[in-house]
Structure formats: structure tokens, C-alpha cells
Amino acid sequence: MVVLFSLQSGVSSSSSLKSSHSTSSVYNDLHKKPVGSSSKKDLLTGLYHDQRNYTSLKNSKPSPSTVSTYTPRLDEKCDKQFTDTYSRPSSRCTTPALSAAALASLGGSSSRRGSGDAGSIIMDAEASISELKDIYDLKDQIQDVEGRYMQGLKELKDSLSEVEEKYKKAMVSNAQLDNEKANLIYQVDTLKDVIEEMEEQMSELHRETEEKSKELERQKHTCSVQQHKLEDMKEGIRQRDELIEALERQKEYFDCIRNERDELRDELADLKGKSRMGEKHGLVIIPEDMPNGDVSHESPTSGITVVTQEAAQVLESAGDGPLDVRLRKLVDEKDELLSQIRKLKMQLEEERQKHLKIDSVYTEGERMENGTDLHFIEMQRDANRQISEYKFKLSKAEQEMATMEQNVNRLEGQVSRYKSSADNAEKIEDELKAEKRKLQRELRTALDKTEEMEMTNNHLIKRLEKMKANRNALLSQQ
Incomplete structure (x- = not known):
């Protein structure tokens, strides 16, 4: 116890x-x-x-x-x-x-x-x-x-x-990655702008190339047309020269024929004068159908024939023999000359038809001796008229060439004005595009800044909510 x-x-x-x-x-x-x-x-x-x-x-x-x-x-x-x-x-x-x-x-x-x-x-x-x-x-x-x-x-x-x-x-x-992302986005936007500029330059170059090619095609076409016209003009000039040369040769040939005709006319007139003189002096020309020299009319009784000096020269040129033989020779020569004149006329007609291609039929009266001068004059008139027509065509073609050159110069001036206006419009377009790109960049930067501000605002709101929650917790604990 x-x-x-x-x-x-x-x-x-x-x-x-x-x-x-x-x-x-x-x-x-x-x-x-x-x-x-x-x-x-x-x-x-x-x-x-x-x-x-x-x-x-x-x-x-x-x-x-x-x-x-x-x-x-x-x-x-x-x-x-x-x-x-x-x-x-x-x-x-x-x-x-x-x-x-x-x-x-x-x-x-x-x-x-x-x-x-x-x-x-x-x-x-x-x-x-x-x-x-x-x-x-x-x-x-x-x-x-x-x-x-x-x-x-x-x-x-x-x-x-x-x-x-x-x-x-x-x-x-994350902030660093956001900054890198923003930098990369800015670089991508810059590269996109550069690519857009390059594409615009490429399209501009393509358009200029197409315009140059079209202009080159137009110039080629106009050049080919001008070449064809030039060739036609050259051909016309060559034909004109050939025609002028042919007309000159024909004129020379006509001059020769005219001279021969005049000479034959002179000789014929001399022969006619001599025959008249012989008839006056008792000379009778024996025709070809009189083989023996008989005549139907009465022969003169005078037995002495007196001729002029010119007739004596003509008779001497006819050769030796009696007078009727000499006269017959002269008549034969006359007939030969007339036949040659006819042949020359025919050749002249053929040459005229060959070179001038004139489809006209001449009457028998135009082929006579009295109408040869009129025919030559008409041919000369036709040749002169054709020459004048070719000259008029040439002057007209030259005027057309001058008007075409003026039109070309005027069109070139219009093209230059249009090019200058197009260049000004392109410059304005480039300036507007540059301003548009600048505004787009500013818009992107503003949007990025807005996003960053929103992110910071959200972050601050979250922090504020956390602080409020902590304050409420502290107040509840107290």
C-alpha cells in the first residue's frame, strides 16, 4: 500500500x-x-x-x-x-x-x-x-x-x-518561342511580300514581252506590206521604163519609116513630075500589059524627046537601054517600095499589138498612106497618156506612202503617249501596291501587338484571380 x-x-x-x-x-x-x-x-x-x-x-x-x-x-x-x-x-x-x-x-x-x-x-x-x-x-x-x-x-x-x-x-x-515565332512570322510575311513583288515584276515583264512581241509582229506585218508595195512600185517603174524604152524604140522606128516614106514620096513625086514632063514632051509610058509597047491613044508625032536634067539623071540611074525599059524598072522599084511600106506597116501593127496589147481593129482607110501620120500621132498620144497615167499613179503612190508614213508617225506618237500613260499608271499601281503592303505589315504588327496584349491581359487576370483567392483564403483562415 x-x-x-x-x-x-x-x-x-x-x-x-x-x-x-x-x-x-x-x-x-x-x-x-x-x-x-x-x-x-x-x-x-x-x-x-x-x-x-x-x-x-x-x-x-x-x-x-x-x-x-x-x-x-x-x-x-x-x-x-x-x-x-x-x-x-x-x-x-x-x-x-x-x-x-x-x-x-x-x-x-x-x-x-x-x-x-x-x-x-x-x-x-x-x-x-x-x-x-x-x-x-x-x-x-x-x-x-x-x-x-x-x-x-x-x-x-x-x-x-x-x-x-x-x-x-x-x-x-514560351516567351522566347513566341518571340522567335513572331520573328519568323515577320520574316515569312517579308518573304511573301518579296515573292509578291517578284511575281508582279514577272507579270509586268511578261506583259511587256507580249506587248513587244505584238508590236514586233505589227512592225513585221507593216514591213512586209511595205515591201510588197515597194516591189509593186518597182515592178510598175520597171514596166514603165520598159514601156518608155519600147515607145522610144518604136518612135525611132516610126521616124525611120517616116523618113523612108518621105523619101519615097519625094521620089514618087519626082517620077510623077518626070512622067508629066515626058508626056508633055511626047514621051509615053508603056504599061506592063502592052508587051510590044503599043498604046491605045494617039501617040505624038514628034520624034524628038526632050527631058530635064533631073529626069535624065533618073533615067541614067535606071541603067542602059531604051526609055521604056528604064521607066518599067522605075515602076517596078516603085511597086517594091510600096510593098515594103505595106510590110513595114504590118510589122508596125504587129509590134504595136505585141507591146501595147491593143485589141482594136483598124479600118482599111487607116492603113492608107494618108492616114499613117494620124495613126502615129494617135499612138504617140496613147503612149503619152499611158506615161502620164503611170506618172499619176506613181505620184499617187508616193502620196499614199507619205500619208502612210504620216499615219505611222501619228500612230507612233499615240503609242508613245499610251506607253507614257501606261508607265504612269504602272508607277501609281506600284506605289499603291507598296502602300498596301505597308498597311498590311502595319496591320499584322498591330494584330500581333493586340494578341500579345490579350495574352498579357489574360495572364494578369489569372494572377489577379490567384491573388484574390489567396487573400480570401487568408481572410477565411483569420
Whole structure:
């Protein structure tokens, strides 16, 4: 009994010394209530529940998808839960409070029951000591769980800091990638503008090439037409020259024939004059149908024939012999000359038909000697008229050439004006295209800036929401 009371007094003193340090509701309940089977069961179930909570907190690891969403609110909640749940003594020196309470209860009961219950008190003390040992074991387990929890929390904080660093690095890398993307987009836009300019230049060169080719074809066509006209003009000039030469030769030939005709006329007139003179002087020309020289009319009775000096020269040129033979020779020569004149006329007609291609039929009167001069004059008139017509055609062709040259010059002036206006329009178009590209670049830069501002605005909104959430959490904790 003395040992028991001493144990009770030691336990009560130690409990009185350590009771000031206890803050847990479980231990306060143990001080207030007597130790019973129901309180022991409640204590054991509470400690087991706390151990399960610690083990569940230790074994629960954050998923990679939720690591990046940890905020200071998680740390505050964990600290609050830890401070609210585990505000208990962590050393073995605080445990005698329970034993003191149990022993006090045992002492109180023993004082009431008396000395007869000493054996039951000893048994209860031994049971309480075994329970205290179990409680110490549970406290050791709780301390181990607390250590593991703190270690897990520290690891979680380290991993959270690492994740935050990685998140910051990822944000920096994303910003760098966004900058590189913007630079690449700007380069792509610049290259697109360069490609558009090159395509415009290529299309312009193709258009100029087509225009030059069309102009070259037109020039070739006009050149071929001018060459054909020039060849026609040359052919006309050549024909005109040939015709002029033929007319000159024909004129010379006609002059020769006219001279011969005049000579024959002169000779014929001389012969006629001589024959008249011979008839006057008693000379008779015997025709061809009089073989013997007889005449039907009365012959002159004078036997002496008197001729002029010119007639004597003509008779001498006729040769030797009697007078009638000489006269017959002269008549034959006259007939031959007339036949030659007819032949020359026929040749002249053939030449005229050959060179001038005149399809006209001349009457018999035009072929007579009296009409030869008129015919020659008419031929000369026709030749002069043709020459004048060719000259008129040539002058007309020259005028047409001059008008065509004037038209060509006028068209060239119009083409030059059109080219200048087209060049001005192209310059204006190029300026407008450059201004359009500039405006497109400015629009793209403005859109990029707008997107960046929207991204920064969204980021700031998220940060503001996080700050509001943290503030609300702090206010709720306070």
C-alpha cells in the first residue's frame, strides 16, 4: 500500500508538473474523466484514426497535372491542418499525465473501497501500466507519422518549388518561342511580300514581252506590206521604163519609116513630075500589059524627046537601054517600095499589138498612106497618156506612202503617249501596291501587338484571380 501511494504521489507530482504543457483535447478529457473501458476504447480509436490520416496524407502524392496548380493556399491549409490536428506534446515526458489521472482515479477508488480492494487495485494498476505502454507505443508511432508527414511535406514543398522553377523556365522558354515565332512570322510575311513583288515584276515583264512581241509582229506585218508595195512600185517603174524604152524604140522606128516614106514620096513625086514632063514632051509610058509597047491613044508625032536634067539623071540611074525599059524598072522599084511600106506597116501593127496589147481593129482607110501620120500621132498620144497615167499613179503612190508614213508617225506618237500613260499608271499601281503592303505589315504588327496584349491581359487576370483567392483564403483562415 505504501508503494502504491508513493507511486500515486509520484505520478500525481509528475502529472502536476507536465499538465501545464498539454494542449490536446484528448488529454484534457483524460484529466477530467475517470479511466474506463469506454474511454480507453475511444482513445485508441482516435489515435488509430489519426494514424490512418497521417498515413493517408503521407501516401497521397500529387499528380503531375495538379503540381503546377499548387499555390500558397495549399501550404497555408496544410500548416493549418497540421497545427489544428497535431497540437499535442511530442515527448514521452508528457505522458505521465494520463498515468497520474489513472492512478488518481485508482487512489480515489481505493480510498473509497477500503483496504479490502487492494488486490483489485494492483491489478488495475498493472492494467493501466500496460495501457500506458500501449499509449507510449502509439505516441512513438504518431511521432514517426509526424516525422514522415513533415518529410513528405518538405519533399512536396521542394517538388513544388522545382515545379514553380520549371514553370518559370517554361514561361521564359514560351516567351522566347513566341518571340522567335513572331520573328519568323515577320520574316515569312517579308518573304511573301518579296515573292509578291517578284511575281508582279514577272507579270509586268511578261506583259511587256507580249506587248513587244505584238508590236514586233505589227512592225513585221507593216514591213512586209511595205515591201510588197515597194516591189509593186518597182515592178510598175520597171514596166514603165520598159514601156518608155519600147515607145522610144518604136518612135525611132516610126521616124525611120517616116523618113523612108518621105523619101519615097519625094521620089514618087519626082517620077510623077518626070512622067508629066515626058508626056508633055511626047514621051509615053508603056504599061506592063502592052508587051510590044503599043498604046491605045494617039501617040505624038514628034520624034524628038526632050527631058530635064533631073529626069535624065533618073533615067541614067535606071541603067542602059531604051526609055521604056528604064521607066518599067522605075515602076517596078516603085511597086517594091510600096510593098515594103505595106510590110513595114504590118510589122508596125504587129509590134504595136505585141507591146501595147491593143485589141482594136483598124479600118482599111487607116492603113492608107494618108492616114499613117494620124495613126502615129494617135499612138504617140496613147503612149503619152499611158506615161502620164503611170506618172499619176506613181505620184499617187508616193502620196499614199507619205500619208502612210504620216499615219505611222501619228500612230507612233499615240503609242508613245499610251506607253507614257501606261508607265504612269504602272508607277501609281506600284506605289499603291507598296502602300498596301505597308498597311498590311502595319496591320499584322498591330494584330500581333493586340494578341500579345490579350495574352498579357489574360495572364494578369489569372494572377489577379490567384491573388484574390489567396487573400480570401487568408481572410477565411483569420
